Amino acid sequence: MIQIKATRPQLDYHKLECKHPAFVGGFGTGKSETMCNQAIIDASHSADALVGIYEPTYDLVRLIAAPRLEEKLYKFGIAYKYNKSENIIYTNTPGFGDFILRTLDNPSRIVGYETYRSHIDELDTLSEDKAREAWIKIKARNRQAPSNIDKPFNRVSVYTTPEGFKFVYKTWKKDPHDEYQMIQAPTMSNPYLPDDYVDSLRAAYPEQLIEAYLNGEFVNLTSGTVYNNYDRKLNYTARRHDGKEPVYIGMDFNVGQMAAVVHVKDNGKPRAVDEICNAYDTPEMIRIIQDRYRDVSVMVYPDASGGSRKSVDASKTDLALLSQAGFSVMAKGKNPFVKDRVLAMNVAFCNNDGYRNYLVNADMCPNYADCLEQQVWSENGEPDKKAGNDHMNDGGGYFIAYEYPVNKPIHNIDVEFPI
Numbered sequence: 001m002i003q004i005k006a007t008r009p010q011l012d013y014h015k016l017e018c019k020h021p022a023f024v025g026g027f028g029t030g031k032s033e034t035m036c037n038q039a040i041i042d043a044s045h046s047a048d049a050l051v052g053i054y055e056p057t058y059d060l061v062r063l064i065a066a067p068r069l070e071e072k073l074y075k076f077g078i079a080y081k082y083n084k085s086e087n088i089i090y091t092n093t094p095g096f097g098d099f100i101l102r103t104l105d106n107p108s109r110i111v112g113y114e115t116y117r118s119h120i121d122e123l124d125t126l127s128e129d130k131a132r133e134a135w136i137k138i139k140a141r142n143r144q145a146p147s148n149i150d151k152p153f154n155r156v157s158v159y160t161t162p163e164g165f166k167f168v169y170k171t172w173k174k175d176p177h178d179e180y181q182m183i184q185a186p187t188m189s190n191p192y193l194p195d196d197y198v199d200s201l202r203a204a205y206p207e208q209l210i211e212a213y214l215n216g217e218f219v220n221l222t223s224g225t226v227y228n229n230y231d232r233k234l235n236y237t238a239r240r241h242d243g244k245e246p247v248y249i250g251m252d253f254n255v256g257q258m259a260a261v262v263h264v265k266d267n268g269k270p271r272a273v274d275e276i277c278n279a280y281d282t283p284e285m286i287r288i289i290q291d292r293y294r295d296v297s298v299m300v301y302p303d304a305s306g307g308s309r310k311s312v313d314a315s316k317t318d319l320a321l322l323s324q325a326g327f328s329v330m331a332k333g334k335n336p337f338v339k340d341r342v343l344a345m346n347v348a349f350c351n352n353d354g355y356r357n358y359l360v361n362a363d364m365c366p367n368y369a370d371c372l373e374q375q376v377w378s379e380n381g382e383p384d385k386k387a388g389n390d391h392m393n394d395g396g397g398y399f400i401a402y403e404y405p406v407n408k409p410i411h412n413i414d415v416e417f418p419i
Contacts, residue, residue, distance in 0.1 A: 049097030250399030
């Protein structure tokens with residue numbers, strides 16, 4: 001008999017018998033742990049079973065789903081082989097099926113196979129339209145009939161943090177069908193978390209996110225302005241560049257509307273002290289920076305897509321041009337998720353303890369200050385780009401998200417119960 005570990009909400013979830021169960025929880029409630037445990041339970045129904053596991057991106061498949069599943073299989077003594085090129089985990093234990101790992105970022109690729117049971121991680125991090133499309137595709141694939149099961153009960157399950165009133169809210173909370181049942185788990189349901197875990201979350205996240213990320217509740221995350229923690233007076237500084245110190249420049253690429261926000265640091269804390277608006281292209285942006293900041297160290301935090309974008313010279317990318325100009329280019333392989341960038345900005349402007357670590361010289365950065373006050377959420381839950389308030393904010397945000405990201409530790413320590 002396999003024994004797994006579970007908190008009370010996790011145990012309640014494992015007992016659900018509906019066709020489409022959802023485990024909605026705050027940070028530290030063990031969503032990935034619950035998903036892997038339930039996937040292994042499903043695979044134990046038949047040696048022919050193929051169990052699908054879905055993550056929003058390939059990085060999450062590689063960093064979360066696959067390692068966690070391998071850890072569980074090893075712990076339970078289930079022999080397996082992970083074929084990374086196919087993203088399939090084949091088991092070699094009597095009575096156990098296999099696992100296919102796929103991503104949600106391109107639902108049109110969810111084709112060519114059939115699953116007995118499916119498990120979707122962090123579905124609500126997708127836009128509502130993409131989440132719905134992925135859900136329909138996965139349900140269509142979920143029709144396998146293992147040979148030794150007379151009446152297979154195909155089921156698709158969801159595990160997610162609540163992300164506003166989006167697909168999961170509308171499907172499982174607002175007006176659910178009988179086949180859709182949900183367990184909501186607050187962070188405090190896990191009695192084995194570190195003593196300071198909840199306090200650290202409260203300090204790290206703005207008040208409007210605590211209900212979602214700590215209590216697992218659906219709340220409005222898209223009302224009002226995007227950077228609602230920014231206050232022109234409370235986040236004001238008269239600080240300017242002293243002519244010698246290094247500068248840290250967040251940059252957004254747009255032909256004819258290049259945008260950059262120039263920062264310095266005071267005791268490690270960011271200060272926006274200058275801006276560059278509506279530069280035509282990357283070479284012009286380089287000329288302006290070199291003219292204003294001669295003989296000082298320049299670090300540029302650009303839109304990571306500039307690693308493939310070529311605005312002028314077909315032989316050189318925008319990032320290559322910045323590097324060739326002598327700037328230190330601080331860019332990862334891809335941009336952070338928009339919601340993570342926005343969250344990092346809002347926490348820097350004012351965290352839940354009331355500390356305002358990110359200050360803006362609104363006299364030197366008038367356009368940046370205006371954009372921070374005026375950018376709103378669009379109908380699809382993304383920062384609005386139609387009004388033109390996005391370029392300066394994106395530029396500043398690339399620097400903040402790189403240097404001051406909000407960490408999200410997840411702990412999964414539970415109690416035992418027999419299957």
